[in-house]
Amino acid sequence: MSTTERIIQAADLTYINNSLRSLNRDIEAVSQQVAGVGGELADTRSELARLEQAFMQFVAADLRAKELALAETRQIKIRQELETTYGYYAEVRRQATGILQAADVNVVRAETIKSATEGLMLSAPRYWLAPALVALAAWLNDQQDLAKRALAEAIRRDDEKTSLFFALISRRSGRGNACRVWLDRYFGMQDPKSLDRQSVILVDALASGIFGGEVRLQCTRRVESWVEELAAEVGFVETQREQWSDGLLTKLPDENRAGRYTHLSRFSPTWTELNASLNEAALHEVVRDHFVGIFDGPLVPARNIEAAVDDLLDSLVSNFDDEELPLRREDRLNQLVIEESGDRVAAQRRQSLETTILDERVSFTQLLTNAAMNPQLSKATRATQRYATALSRAWIRDAHDDLTASFRARVPGDIALSIEGWSGSTRSGENETELLGGLGAYLDAARDAALAKLKLGFKHWAAVVFGVFMLVCAFSAGWLLALVGVGSIGWFFAEKKKIDNARIRLAQEAAKKKEQCEQALKATLAELVEWRREYARRDEIAAEVTAFIDSISPEQHILASHDNVRRVMSAA
Structure with a gap:
């Protein structure tokens, strides 16, 4: 072999050797990337799930913020419209008890009262209270004809409220006598079955004890x-149960409570039902506190009949009229949206339970429900x-028992x-050992399945066979085939080591994951x-609610008449 041939052969072998090393490094890099794909894919899925949850939370929070801002804006506009359209009603209302109190102390001239009421008549062309005040002023001034005409107009506008x-x-x-008439x-x-909302004033009068004995007996009867x-009526009991159930649910x-039960809310698909059940059980405490608050402490009656009636008159004239109802309902919805921090669905749910409170006409029993559960409205x-x-104690108890049974069933x-x-x-964690065994077996099976994928494949064994074949051929064909054979076999062992290392890492990660799970x-x-x-x-409080309701009786919660002893009879 000549010198030139030896130089060419050495150069060629060096190039081939370098190429094999480069190929080996590339294959090693690819292998590492493939080995990391599984872990990265799992991490990516977890991160995507977290990002999806965060995005949905952001969307929900953004929607609530927009609803809150809209509710505040709408409420301002509605209240401005109420003030613009019905604002003059307030001026008329302010005059009602003022005229009576002025007449009591005789510090305002009759002409002044007459002039003021006639001015109100001009500014409130549809409001029933304006002609009623004109009639009152004429009555105080002993102007019988004017009183009759004004009274007739007030009755025409709203007979019930005027009466x-x-x-x-x-x-x-x-x-x-006049009161009785x-x-x-x-x-x-x-x-x-169809009472106007101002009928609550009559119940106020009866409960406050402002009527004399004969009139009080008439109202009671x-x-x-x-x-x-x-x-x-057929179905009355069922109706009362449903009616009071709705009333009690306004306090739900x-x-x-995910902040208190962080793991349970995260790892239990039943969490929504669990959270709802806990809220339902919490209703018992809310209802108990509501009723105890109603009966807690003595009621101090007004110092005299004039003050007692003035309080009732204030309630009668300050109640908004039926024509204001649409705006009042919308105003209430916006207020509920604000209270629910922009959650319009929750606000609408609360309003649906309160709807009957703002109905123009309700049954007497619904009137009692509204008075007991939502006195502000x-x-x-x-x-x-x-x-x-x-x-309503019997109906309340039945409704509460029905709700308790339905809550427990859910x-x-x-x-x-x-x-x-x-x-x-x-059910209650009694099978913890069994669950831990099942979880461990599942994770072990997942680990074993993943480990089974990390094994020498066809290409690896093909590389070994190819390498051995090249080595055999090298005896007759030269060193080039020997180097190729050695490279193939070397790549096989390098891949085997990587797979072994990957299996060790996977087993360690699986053990850590198992412990965390x-x-x-x-x-x-x-x-x-x-x-x-x-x-x-919380569920035990239901018995306290029932016991408290059973201890109540109507006779113990009516103020005595102002005509005799003014005191509150003791509550049971």
Whole structure:
């Protein structure tokens, strides 16, 4: 072999050797990348799930923020419209008791009162109270003809409110006969199945004890006859249960307790039902506190009949009229959206439970429900709340028992669990050992499946066979084939080492993951035990609610008449 041939052969072998090394490095890099794809893919999926959840939370928060801003803007516009359209009603309302109090102390001239009321008549062309005040001023000035004409106009505009208004004024002035006549007129227009909202004033008057003995007896008998008439209807008991159930549900908490039960809310698909059941159980405490608050402490009656009637007159004239209802409903919805921090669905759900409170006409029993459960909207006094609750105690107890039974029936029995693709179920964590075994077996199977994929494949064994073949051929064909054979076999062992290292890493990661999942399962079961305890504790309060309601009676919660002893009879 010549020198030139030896130089060429050495150069060629060096190039081939370098190429094999480069190829080996490239294959090694690709192998490392492929080995990391599995872990990166799992991490990517987890990150995508987290990002999806974060995005949905962001969208929900953004929607709530926009709804909150819109509700605040709409509320301002609605209240401006109320002020613009019905603002003059407020001026008329302010004059009502002012005229009576001015007449009591005789510090305002009759001409001034007459001029003021006639001016109100001009500024409120549709409002019933304006001609009623003109009639009152004419009556105080002994102008009989003017009083009759103004009274006729007030009756034409709103007969019921006018009759109740003058019944209260007659009682204020101590004219029992006139009070009885006006009340007879008012009662004659009433249908216990369709009462106007101002009828709560009558219940206020009865509960506050402002009527004399004969008139008070007349009102009590009429109320009893209303209840008897309604009770004679088919399905009355069922209606009352449903009605009071809706009333009690207006107090239902809507709290997400995931912050307290972090693992249970994360690893249990049943969390929505668990959270709802806990809110339902919490209703018992809210209802108990509501009723205890109504009856807690003595009621201090007004110092005299004039002050007592003035309070009722303020309630009567300050109640908004039916024509304001659409705007008032919209205003209430926006207020609820603000209270719910922009959650319009929750606000609409609350308003649907309150809708009957703003209905133009309701049954007498619905009137009692509204007065007892939502005094701010129904304009009921605390005395009326007590009387309405006491009068409805049997219906309240039945409705509460129905709700309690339905709440208990909805409590999830088997609690679903889901951790890293594994699923199981438990009632109260009593099968913890079994669940841990199942979770461990699932994770071990997943580990074994992943390890099974990390093995020498066809290409690796083909490389060994090819390398051996090249080495055999090298005896007759030269060193070039020997180098190729050695490179192939070397690549085989390098790949085998990488696979062994990858299997070791996978086994370590699987062991760590198994430990974390088992800890998560134990924490979830511990929180489930705590959840059961909290639910049982809250559910026990249902018995306290029933006992408290049973202790109430209507007679114990009516103020004595102002004509004799003014005191509050002790509550049971």
